[in-house]
Amino acid sequence: MFATNSITVHLRPAPVYAAVLVALHAAAAGAVALVGLPWWVVVPVGAGITARGVRVAWRDALRRGRASVERVEVRADGSAHLWLRDGREVGARYGPDTWITARFVMLDLRGSLAGVPPGLLVTAADAPALRRLSVLLRWGRDTSGEAPASHAGTRRSR
Numbered sequence: 001m002f003a004t005n006s007i008t009v010h011l012r013p014a015p016v017y018a019a020v021l022v023a024l025h026a027a028a029a030g031a032v033a034l035v036g037l038p039w040w041v042v043v044p045v046g047a048g049i050t051a052r053g054v055r056v057a058w059r060d061a062l063r064r065g066r067a068s069v070e071r072v073e074v075r076a077d078g079s080a081h082l083w084l085r086d087g088r089e090v091g092a093r094y095g096p097d098t099w100i101t102a103r104f105v106m107l108d109l110r111g112s113l114a115g116v117p118p119g120l121l122v123t124a125a126d127a128p129a130l131r132r133l134s135v136l137l138r139w140g141r142d143t144s145g146e147a148p149a150s151h152a153g154t155r156r157s158r
Contacts (some may be wrong), residue, residue, distance in 0.1 A: 006119020018061035
């Protein structure tokens with residue numbers, strides 16, 4: 001297979017991810033009510049937690065906020081380049097706490113966007129691009145599926 005040192009993933013809105021984020025924040029707001037605090041504490045804290053969930057879903061899942069990540073390029077050397085919706089381009093590094101599963105990749109970004117990890121779900125990116133990104137992050141190489149000229153007649157397994 002053909003190996004490269006970087007891969008670029010174009011992100012799409014993920015409405016299911018947005019719904020999960022809002023539901024989890026609403027549940028956290030409900031948990032505040034169960035603690036037994038006075039209502040004048042529970043209402044603003046619960047509203048703040050829920051509002052934060054809506055904001056995070058708007059920015060990170062639906063990709064509608066000004067600072068939303070629209071495209072990310074990940075390199076094997078540990079660096080990443082992000083293109084934001086407002087036109088900015090930001091360089092960052094990803095750390096060892098990057099999560100890689102069959103359904104999503106969560107980049108642990110360090111640098112300018114620390115604390116704003118773009119969640120790359122199957123619904124937020126092409127499935128083949130997500131698989132290639134997973135391989136790049138795990139083993140430091142991208143398998144794009146294109147065979148080099150020396151392997152043009154060999155059969156690929158999935």
